[in-house]
Amino acid sequence: MKRKVSLKDIAQHVGVSTALVSYVLNNQEKEKRVGEEMAARIRKAAGELNYQPNQIAKSLKSGKTYTIGLIVADISNPYSANIARIIEDEAKRNGYTVIFGSSDENADKSWDLINVLLNRQVDGFIIAPSEDSESQILYLKENNIPVVLIDRYFPSVPANYVAIDNCKAAYEAVMHLIRNGYRRIGMITYKTKLFHLQERVKGYQKAIEDSNLLDDQSLIKEARESNLKEEVQQQIDELLSLSEPIDALFFASNKLAVNGLKHIKNLKIMVPEKLAIVGFDETEAYDLYHCPITYVKQPMLELGRSAVKLLLDVIKDDSVKDISNLDTELIIRESSGNKK
Template sequence: MKKKVSIVDIAKHVGTSTAAVSYVLNGKAKEKRISKDLIDRIKKAAEEMKYTPNLVARSLRRGTSDTIGLIVPDISNSFFSEMSRYIEREAYEMGYSVIIGNTDEDAVKSARIIDVMENRQVDGYIIAPAEGSEEQIQSLVNKKKPIVIVDRIFNSLDVSRVVLNNHKATYDACNCLLESGYQHIGAMGYKTSMVHIRDRFKGYKDALKQSASPQKPKFIEIDYHNSQNEIEKSLNRLFNGKNKIDAIIFLTNSLAVQGLYYFMKNGIKIPHDVAIIGFDGNIAYDLFSPSLTYVKQPLKEICSQALKCLKNQLDGENITAHIKLEGELIIRDSCKNPQAITKYININQSKVS
């Protein structure tokens, strides 16, 4: 194996000290008053000798790694894969690399990923946390690690966060269906204690409660790890009996996709038999006919705001930011009477506290 080129090799080649080579390669030549001629010779030698820095050693010397840890709960979910792409791209422009960890909604796996990232000496974290991982995040806070949580929050943690106004998103979605004339509206989400899903359920229930003709909520909670079987059984119940639904709001995009599969398999026509509103964008929403009405999260802004908050912490600012962004209801063909609901289009504001 060919020996890795070191700063000692470059110093011997140029005929100077290892200190001078280190100053030049670490951007400190100007403050050390190294001549332009020597700077040019060192840089040329480093290039010709194909020198690559020892990032671990550099990290130990500087106390930073120029690396961000991004932890998401389900990389197969298009929302989180897009989030990863946006954050990696923008972080690169800021001079940071990104290490991505996928927890599969498993707090035990989340703890292992954090241990690995701590050993890799990441400078800070952006985390969409798994249920049950609040103690892990609190441990990072106790270590004074820069951290921002996105999409999901724990009310017990006082950390920077960038999230959707989930209550208003489903409140508006449900009102959209009510004003279109639907009288038996259901909702389906995952069984969880996570605040974002609880807020979505509450927005749905509050809209029904405050409507001109209040309805009894018909909401179903699905076990994440057994979702397909539970979805079929639950939708069978909702579509049978005298109080069957005529509209449904799926509180995540993965549930919406599985729901669409159920409707297709059982010959249920949209929107003739049932209206649908989904959550987040998904390629299946575009491939399905009729096209799906859904709540769009401002994903690019979520990622930009999260990186901005994290960079402020990395720069030494001791500020905890709570940022809540508004969604946009994308009106398409899976609901009847769209002209009655145009007031819900292009709602896209943000609130920072």
């Protein structure tokens, strides 16, 4: 690679010190009272030589990299990818660049990523934390490294976060089904300790209780991430072959829903006549399903933007504290139509 032109090259070319060049190129000519003519000559030379500042050198000196580390579960999941895109745009708008990594819901991978990103001196983190990563968040907090959690958080770990009100979101989704006449409502979620998913179950249960329906624990199924497809299929089969089978099904995520819907399609079960469906999060698949799927829509733009804004605030002033539990919107479509 051709050696890039440095401050020194410009300084030599013009015949001044690097200090002067630095002042001018950082628009400090006024404060430093650099001669107008001199400033012009320096700028001209910089232009001619096509000078590009070395951000690495700047960073070493300033201790700031204008880089944020983003850790999501899996960048190839549409939810993560959407959030990443919004974060990218908002970061860029503020002069920041983002380095990302996928934790695969694995605490060890997440820890590795944090360390890699720390070595690269990111100014702060936006993390969708995985299960059992509480200590990692605490570590960052203890070392006063700016971090904001997104989508998820740990009630036991005080930390800034931007998330949705998962309990409320699930409550509304299930209440909608109940209002439309469904009585045996199944739920498929992940087998996990993650709080946001627990909250979705809680919202489901609260809706059942508030409506005086039978609170039947066997209607809640937990699939393992590692064996998702098979377990979701099996669980749907179980829910449908109960002595009193379900008439509606609530999925706790888009990935669960997509897997479930494939199976339901193969079984040729009529939606919503035989089985009403409500999903969580967005995916194109909800639109293209034979019967458009009702789903809980997260305010992605607000989630992403707020996370970046909050992080930048924390980077500026590490005493900033803020948490948001944003509202979701239930997008009602045919898959949860009135029970006949």
